[in-house]
Amino acid sequence: MTTPLALHPDRLFPRDKYSRDIAKSLYSGVKDLPIISPHGHTDPIWFSENASFKNASELLVQPDHYVFRMLYSQGISLAAIGIPGADGKPSNVDPRESWQVFANHYHLFLGTPSRMWLDHVFAEIFKFDVALDSATADHYYDGINTLLAKESFRPRALFDQFNIELLATTESPLDSLSHHAAIQASGWSRRVITTFRPDPVVDPEYEGFSDNLKQLADLTQQDTASWSGYLAALRQRRAFFKQHGATASDHGHPTAATADLSLAECEHLFHKIISKAFCAKDAELFRAQVLTEMAAMSIDDGLVMQLHPGVYRNHNQTVFTGYGRDKGADIPVATEYVKALRPLLNRFGNHANFTLIVFTLDETSYARELAPLAGHYPSLKLGPAWWFNDSPEGMRRFRQQTTETAGFYNTVGFNDDTRAFLSIPARHDVARRMDCGYLAELVADHRLTETAAAELAVKLSYTLAKKAYRL
Amino acid sequence: MTTPLALHPDRLFPRDKYSRDIAKSLYSGVKDLPIISPHGHTDPIWFSENASFKNASELLVQPDHYVFRMLYSQGISLAAIGIPGADGKPSNVDPRESWQVFANHYHLFLGTPSRMWLDHVFAEIFKFDVALDSATADHYYDGINTLLAKESFRPRALFDQFNIELLATTESPLDSLSHHAAIQASGWSRRVITTFRPDPVVDPEYEGFSDNLKQLADLTQQDTASWSGYLAALRQRRAFFKQHGATASDHGHPTAATADLSLAECEHLFHKIISKAFCAKDAELFRAQVLTEMAAMSIDDGLVMQLHPGVYRNHNQTVFTGYGRDKGADIPVATEYVKALRPLLNRFGNHANFTLIVFTLDETSYARELAPLAGHYPSLKLGPAWWFNDSPEGMRRFRQQTTETAGFYNTVGFNDDTRAFLSIPARHDVARRMDCGYLAELVADHRLTETAAAELAVKLSYTLAKKAYRL
Amino acid sequence: MTTPLALHPDRLFPRDKYSRDIAKSLYSGVKDLPIISPHGHTDPIWFSENASFKNASELLVQPDHYVFRMLYSQGISLAAIGIPGADGKPSNVDPRESWQVFANHYHLFLGTPSRMWLDHVFAEIFKFDVALDSATADHYYDGINTLLAKESFRPRALFDQFNIELLATTESPLDSLSHHAAIQASGWSRRVITTFRPDPVVDPEYEGFSDNLKQLADLTQQDTASWSGYLAALRQRRAFFKQHGATASDHGHPTAATADLSLAECEHLFHKIISKAFCAKDAELFRAQVLTEMAAMSIDDGLVMQLHPGVYRNHNQTVFTGYGRDKGADIPVATEYVKALRPLLNRFGNHANFTLIVFTLDETSYARELAPLAGHYPSLKLGPAWWFNDSPEGMRRFRQQTTETAGFYNTVGFNDDTRAFLSIPARHDVARRMDCGYLAELVADHRLTETAAAELAVKLSYTLAKKAYRL
CATH class of the missing domain: 3.20.20.140 (Metal-dependent hydrolases)
Incomplete structure (x- = not known):
């Protein structure tokens, strides 16, 4: 549901x-x-x-230290959300998987400004009308990527x-x-x-x-x-x-x-x-x-x-x-x-x-x-x-x-x-x-x-x- | 009144x-x-x-440093409220007297959490329907002690x-x-x-x-x-x-x-x-x-x-x-x-x-x-x-x-x-x-x-x- | 207006x-x-x-460091508002001019207690019914000075x-x-x-x-x-x-x-x-x-x-x-x-x-x-x-x-x-x-x-x- x-x-x-x-x-x-x-x-x-921006993970998760610090504080490794190593080597985690990890833990952001900003982005820019969670992660990932490919994005x-x-x-x-x-x-x-x-x-x-x-x-x-x-x-x-x-x-x-x-x-x-x-x-x-x-x-x-x-x-x-x-x-x-x-x-x-x-x-x-x-x-x-x-x-x-x-x-x-x-x-x-x-x-x-x-x-x-x- | x-x-x-x-x-x-x-x-x-707990003073006043610190700050001696000395010698103040001193100064706790907690104890556990003050001190002292003697307390x-x-x-x-x-x-x-x-x-x-x-x-x-x-x-x-x-x-x-x-x-x-x-x-x-x-x-x-x-x-x-x-x-x-x-x-x-x-x-x-x-x-x-x-x-x-x-x-x-x-x-x-x-x-x-x-x-x-x- | x-x-x-x-x-x-x-x-x-107090500036502006600090923070010189030098030499700025400078910048005090206190003084003591600003500065200056000359002030x-x-x-x-x-x-x-x-x-x-x-x-x-x-x-x-x-x-x-x-x-x-x-x-x-x-x-x-x-x-x-x-x-x-x-x-x-x-x-x-x-x-x-x-x-x-x-x-x-x-x-x-x-x-x-x-x-x-x- x-x-x-x-x-x-x-x-x-x-x-x-x-x-x-x-x-x-x-x-x-x-x-x-x-x-x-x-x-x-x-x-x-x-x-x-x-x-064009590449995909939802690279655009919204990986550059945002407000996001991954909270995930990390609850035991999610930085590798799991696609953060590259200090040596510059990219993470070998698929961006869709990173997105899923993020979505699975989106409840951690309840009460934080990050959640407010992200929901604003989801609703106003990407026009989602269902909230992000484990079940909607793919719907979000695909929807965002489709839009990012457009000229207007x-x-x-x-x-x-x-x-x-x-x-x-x-x-x-x-x-x-x-x-x-x-x-x-x-x-x-x-x-x-x-x-x-x-x-x-x-x-x-x-x-x-x-x-x-x-x-x-x-x-x-x-x-x-x-x-x-x-x-x-x-x-x-x-x-x-x-x-x-x-x-x-x-x-x-x-x-x-x-x-x-x-x-x-x-x-x-x-x-x-x-x-x-x-x-x-x-x-x-x-x-x-x-x-x-x-x-x-x-x-x-x-x-x-x-x-x-x-x-x-x-x-x-x-x-x-x-x-x-x-x-x-x-x-x-x-x-x-x-x-x-x-x-x-x-x-x-x-x-x-x-x-x-x-x-x-x-x-x-x-x-x-x-x-x-x-x-x-x-x-x-x-x-x-x-x-x-x-x-x-x-x-x-x-x-x-x-x-x-x-x-x-x-x-x-x-x-x-x-x-x-x-x-x-x-x-x-x-x-x-x-x-x-x-x-x-x-x-x-x-x-x-x-x-x-x-x-x-x-x-x-x-x-x-x-x-x-x-x- | x-x-x-x-x-x-x-x-x-x-x-x-x-x-x-x-x-x-x-x-x-x-x-x-x-x-x-x-x-x-x-x-x-x-x-x-x-x-069984012994009496109102020993149960509610003497062990609670939130209570006696406030009394002390307004010039009540620790002896007067029955606090034993560092040498372990018990105070020679009668527990009923300590209770009266506490009741006389209960207005000091207006606006503090101690007052809220105590009123909760008085109303919910001991079922009092009048507030503690100088005049009701004995009513409280006797009522509490009677209940404390019961199995259910x-x-x-x-x-x-x-x-x-x-x-x-x-x-x-x-x-x-x-x-x-x-x-x-x-x-x-x-x-x-x-x-x-x-x-x-x-x-x-x-x-x-x-x-x-x-x-x-x-x-x-x-x-x-x-x-x-x-x-x-x-x-x-x-x-x-x-x-x-x-x-x-x-x-x-x-x-x-x-x-x-x-x-x-x-x-x-x-x-x-x-x-x-x-x-x-x-x-x-x-x-x-x-x-x-x-x-x-x-x-x-x-x-x-x-x-x-x-x-x-x-x-x-x-x-x-x-x-x-x-x-x-x-x-x-x-x-x-x-x-x-x-x-x-x-x-x-x-x-x-x-x-x-x-x-x-x-x-x-x-x-x-x-x-x-x-x-x-x-x-x-x-x-x-x-x-x-x-x-x-x-x-x-x-x-x-x-x-x-x-x-x-x-x-x-x-x-x-x-x-x-x-x-x-x-x-x-x-x-x-x-x-x-x-x-x-x-x-x-x-x-x-x-x-x-x-x-x-x-x-x-x-x-x-x-x-x-x-x- | x-x-x-x-x-x-x-x-x-x-x-x-x-x-x-x-x-x-x-x-x-x-x-x-x-x-x-x-x-x-x-x-x-x-x-x-x-x-009797002498005039509006000497009474309300020059002795009040809450007032002139705010004016100074926005680039008004202390001389311009009539503050005497450390050597005791009085400012040669006319008190009416100081008052005008103060009035011109009265918006700086929006949201501050100084504004509340001053408006209280203006309304309750001097009975003004228009707000102080550039346009009403003279009206205020003259009105205050007239009242200050009275016995009742x-x-x-x-x-x-x-x-x-x-x-x-x-x-x-x-x-x-x-x-x-x-x-x-x-x-x-x-x-x-x-x-x-x-x-x-x-x-x-x-x-x-x-x-x-x-x-x-x-x-x-x-x-x-x-x-x-x-x-x-x-x-x-x-x-x-x-x-x-x-x-x-x-x-x-x-x-x-x-x-x-x-x-x-x-x-x-x-x-x-x-x-x-x-x-x-x-x-x-x-x-x-x-x-x-x-x-x-x-x-x-x-x-x-x-x-x-x-x-x-x-x-x-x-x-x-x-x-x-x-x-x-x-x-x-x-x-x-x-x-x-x-x-x-x-x-x-x-x-x-x-x-x-x-x-x-x-x-x-x-x-x-x-x-x-x-x-x-x-x-x-x-x-x-x-x-x-x-x-x-x-x-x-x-x-x-x-x-x-x-x-x-x-x-x-x-x-x-x-x-x-x-x-x-x-x-x-x-x-x-x-x-x-x-x-x-x-x-x-x-x-x-x-x-x-x-x-x-x-x-x-x-x-x-x-x-x-x-x-």
């Missing part, structure tokens, strides 16, 4: 009728606004080559269908950006831009750091064995990224530490780093100093700076050895911002041309640290609820814990932050619903007029992102 | 009618399920000897009346388990099992640690002055506990630290510990290493491992000196899990036959650390809201902060964790009501179907506990 | 009709109770001299109109308290009392600490270069403050650290401090020890002790250099209480005549540390939601996270903690509404009877503050 699948039009709105009706009205004013996706991890090759067609106005991808400074160049050259009217993500050449503990610096030298013809040459090389790559549409940089550090060393100290530290005779503390200080250098470059070139700290990456050694990075074993840790950001903010926090967007996975910092900082420093803005917190409850906590101190105008709209292209409309829809629900509750509390709420709904869904990211 | 006492049938359900009706329906499907109590602190002698009869399917107690490895043996031998059909709680022989800072090791040697005929003999002795006692029904061990450490030292390091550390020439850091490292050793034994003998870290025990020196342990002066502290658990998880976190159930009193770790860890590692499960968080708001926060990342299936149902035997039905009832309310709200949000919610309600109330604890 | 301004009579009450009606009923029983303001920062000169008349029974201000031990003396001498029937705030002579890192000690010596004729003379001087000033009505001291430390050193250690540390050869750790230890000394004095003189820790003061160096202290750049940090308070609590925590009221800006400590501590120690009470948390959501979190463990009777009612005199009724009104809403929800959950809720509403609004502060 199959279970019907239907998205309720009022899902996620407040439960009391009065607020719910206000939320519905607010939502009707934003649901069809174009999507601004200023931070994400889709692959630009999809939009430069515009080839190629990446650019979906991009149009999704009403995406702008999509930012994320690349290393060592990337040639050839796909972005190809997209620009193709005359396609939609915007796919890159983001400058320098971790591989900025974090001394990144795999292959030394080789990366050599590659950076080759690309820029700068002497990356000297501090000044290294900075010049970074500056050059930022300019190159800007030519390919970038309006922002992104920094994924273990902590939010920043530093403001003298030139002599910088040079001394840099030589320690490139000589490889450094300890963990040196690496931390180096990342901290480079963040401040990047802020200085931001003021010159106008790239908005994003900081995503506070994750213990690759926590599970067995999984890392067997399957590599980004396999669902990245775990948030407590993260301090007030002392950590002070060196950078003391230099640039009052600067009119600088924007630093800070994210956190440690929600204790919302009300305690980040909202007070963002409610004071002209340069600091709050990124939206991130990663594990990109969820209905996570979004609610974000607004409830930041608005009273930072207001709405020190926030920057929504980020989907995803490599799951098909989930983008679902994710923005969840964010719009939750924001409308939050605003509706303020109206119901008589803290906000309905007119002001309607204006704010548009700002949170569309305007603030464009403004903050200079799009 | 007396105040009526009546438990409202819809208590704790969501406040909006739509969700409330769903919650009522879900609750009707679970309210009569048997109670699984896999973690608690009742005294097995009650069930082996089946003697003896421990085993109450056990049956409460519909308890299984109750786990907690014992030291030095315990003879004679009461459990007597229960097993008695042919009584209900299950009372022990839990292996090795803190007295595992924590070098525990009172009497050296003597405890000697006693352990006597019990096991192992040389507990050598590392290998010590481990063998622990292994033997685990086997003995398993014979007496244990399916789990329980570990109450100051932090969640684990370690994975080499054999030589272990032996060196162990000799430092038993020579008493150790510092606080050594003691911490020793506990950390023994946890990992216990995990290894778990894989062999199948006992599920529980970790309850993060409490500053005996914070009030005056109270500790005067009245001993467990007098309401244990205070939670911030607790880190990600780095702390890594050594153990890196060895055993991917192992199919290992279950580690982690609890916390630091709710900041729910969404930030524990849900991401449980949503990835096959071995890790989340224990329910614990101790101070075993309350309606605490349970709500637990589900709201863990479900979206860990789902429902990485949780393990409810623990009452109590020595207050009569409160067990009340506590499970609160948990079932809160879980049904949470599920009902997901249904009202259109995030869950009512069918799925009904299945999950049974799992959260009954099935998951049986499965996680291998019962 | 103007927007109407109207305060809805049901604002901030629960959204479901059943709870809302209970909240309305509870609120009707407390809304007209006199205001007890036991902790705040108004200027006593207002009540001793009773001169002088400080004492407003004090009466606000139905304030008692207002505490905060002064340094070096203050002459001449305004309090003048108020006492004037025969005015309302109570304005001082609070002993010794930070300038207790914190070695306070600006001018050495000079402050000299001044303290002059005032007391004690040798403040010896530990015993220093303590005697503090004791003397406490007595002087008590004569001027003080019933409490207040301590604003970076952390909650306390210490319990021997006399010899104290003398050694004190000499290090006054010789200026101390490091940050010494300063911390000194503050920690003086807190414990102050607790000892509290037991003698009966002043209630308040501790407000956990703020990184003057985080923005540029703003501090240009404009001085208290300019919206104070940022909360994570704050530990359990270990920090132990030395003091071990000496005095069980003492019948000692009250320590603890505040926090780190809400993670509510459920984890402070409620368990307050639910055990007779001397410890919880201060209300403070500063950034003095907001509807902040108050809700405070009650939801503390009540279940500490109950209501270990809390102390509301503090407005403000220098914005006109906002006092608005702030107490918000607190009363939120507390009535919280109690109403407990009634709706059937956790509290309506009778008990009505009694508690009076306690939270009025009685508990009087009792805790010994008023």
Whole structure:
């Protein structure tokens, strides 16, 4: 017996009728606004080559670490769902079998945002009217694959269908950006831009750091064995990224530490780093100093700076050895911002041309640290609820814990932050619903007029992102 | 003038009618399920000897540190409510007087779970229809004592009346388990099992640690002055506990630290510990290493491992000196899990036959650390809201902060964790009501179907506990 | 086109009709109770001299760091809104212009408590019926100034109109308290009392600490270069403050650290401090020890002790250099209480005549540390939601996270903690509404009877503050 699948039009709105009706009205004013996706991890090759996606497993299961981490937590091996090994060898599991394994365990996702996003994809994009489970797995697999083969399901067609106005991808400074160049050259009217993500050449503990610096030298013809040459090389790559549409940089550090060393100290530290005779503390200080250098470059070139700290990456050694990075074993840790950001903010926090967007996975910092900082420093803005917190409850906590101190105008709209292209409309829809629900509750509390709420709904869904990211 | 006492049938359900009706329906499907109590602190002698409880004060006030801590905080001396001194000398306060003191201050418990549990006991078990206060204290005291003298109020009869399917107690490895043996031998059909709680022989800072090791040697005929003999002795006692029904061990450490030292390091550390020439850091490292050793034994003998870290025990020196342990002066502290658990998880976190159930009193770790860890590692499960968080708001926060990342299936149902035997039905009832309310709200949000919610309600109330604890 | 301004009579009450009606009923029983303001920062000169306030900007914008921090965060310079420089030079911006700048950006405060408080002031005190915005700025400015010139808008008349029974201000031990003396001498029937705030002579890192000690010596004729003379001087000033009505001291430390050193250690540390050869750790230890000394004095003189820790003061160096202290750049940090308070609590925590009221800006400590501590120690009470948390959501979190463990009777009612005199009724009104809403929800959950809720509403609004502060 199959279970019907239907998205309720009022899902996620407040439960009391009065607020719910206000939320519905607010939502009707934003649901069809174009999507601004200023931070994400889709692959630009999809939009430069515009080839068909291959099959349901490769599209929906294997790239999504939200999905396979949950399966893995309940004893499903990564091999069984088709994840290739760290050596690059593809899994020898048939994609139809992987799909079946996923379908057999789809109940694990009850109550999670992944289930909501996937059901949205199933119902809205693939037009299924029965729920995914063991019995319907083949029906889904065949149905999805049939549609993926159609012209109207190629990446650019979906991009149009999704009403995406702008999509930012994320690349290393060592990337040639050839796909972005190809997209620009193709005359396609939609915007796919890159983001400058320098971790591989900025974090001394990144795999292959030394080789990366050599590659950076080759690309820029700068002497990356000297501090000044290294900075010049970074500056050059930022300019190159800007030519390919970038309006922002992104920094994924273990902590939010920043530093403001003298030139002599910088040079001394840099030589320690490139000589490889450094300890963990040196690496931390180096990342901290480079963040401040990047802020200085931001003021010159106008790239908005994003900081995503506070994750213990690759926590599970067995999984890392067997399957590599980004396999669902990245775990948030407590993260301090007030002392950590002070060196950078003391230099640039009052600067009119600088924007630093800070994210956190440690929600204790919302009300305690980040909202007070963002409610004071002209340069600091709050990124939206991130990663594990990109969820209905996570979004609610974000607004409830930041608005009273930072207001709405020190926030920057929504980020989907995803490599799951098909989930983008679902994710923005969840964010719009939750924001409308939050605003509706303020109206119901008589803290906000309905007119002001309607204006704010548009700002949170569309305007603030464009403004903050200079799009 | 007396105040009526009546438990409202819809208590704790969501406040909006739509969700409330769903919650009522879900609750009707679970309210009569048997109670699984896999973690608690009742005294097995009650069930082996089946003697009558003595009086209201000794049954309901003196063993309950939730109760006397609150009285103490408002200036009531522990002596006044009949708490015996640390020297074992009984209080010379008449139990009726203690009861009167308690009744006089019963308003202090307004808004607390203790009041809810006690009112449940008063109304459902003792059938009172007026509230406890100064004026009704004697009425209560006499009424309760009269009932306690009846056959139907003896421990085993109450056990049956409460519909308890299984109750786990907690014992030291030095315990003879004679009461459990007597229960097993008695042919009584209900299950009372022990839990292996090795803190007295595992924590070098525990009172009497050296003597405890000697006693352990006597019990096991192992040389507990050598590392290998010590481990063998622990292994033997685990086997003995398993014979007496244990399916789990329980570990109450100051932090969640684990370690994975080499054999030589272990032996060196162990000799430092038993020579008493150790510092606080050594003691911490020793506990950390023994946890990992216990995990290894778990894989062999199948006992599920529980970790309850993060409490500053005996914070009030005056109270500790005067009245001993467990007098309401244990205070939670911030607790880190990600780095702390890594050594153990890196060895055993991917192992199919290992279950580690982690609890916390630091709710900041729910969404930030524990849900991401449980949503990835096959071995890790989340224990329910614990101790101070075993309350309606605490349970709500637990589900709201863990479900979206860990789902429902990485949780393990409810623990009452109590020595207050009569409160067990009340506590499970609160948990079932809160879980049904949470599920009902997901249904009202259109995030869950009512069918799925009904299945999950049974799992959260009954099935998951049986499965996680291998019962 | 103007927007109407109207305060809805049901604002901030629960959204479901059943709870809302209970909240309305509870609120009707407390809304007209006199205001007890036991902790705040108004200027006593207002009540001793009773001169008219000058204009809207000087009254409502320039003293309120909640207001100008938000403006500053969106790029408005402090000069533009009339903030004088650190050198004391007044801004040369016309107050009407400052007011216009504020009005132009009033939308920034949507969703914040500042907006609620200000709208309350505009509607209830100045009787505006259109909202403040760019277009109505002059209308507001002229209207407010006209009213301020009237007799009925002088400080004492407003004090009466606000139905304030008692207002505490905060002064340094070096203050002459001449305004309090003048108020006492004037025969005015309302109570304005001082609070002993010794930070300038207790914190070695306070600006001018050495000079402050000299001044303290002059005032007391004690040798403040010896530990015993220093303590005697503090004791003397406490007595002087008590004569001027003080019933409490207040301590604003970076952390909650306390210490319990021997006399010899104290003398050694004190000499290090006054010789200026101390490091940050010494300063911390000194503050920690003086807190414990102050607790000892509290037991003698009966002043209630308040501790407000956990703020990184003057985080923005540029703003501090240009404009001085208290300019919206104070940022909360994570704050530990359990270990920090132990030395003091071990000496005095069980003492019948000692009250320590603890505040926090780190809400993670509510459920984890402070409620368990307050639910055990007779001397410890919880201060209300403070500063950034003095907001509807902040108050809700405070009650939801503390009540279940500490109950209501270990809390102390509301503090407005403000220098914005006109906002006092608005702030107490918000607190009363939120507390009535919280109690109403407990009634709706059937956790509290309506009778008990009505009694508690009076306690939270009025009685508990009087009792805790010994008023």
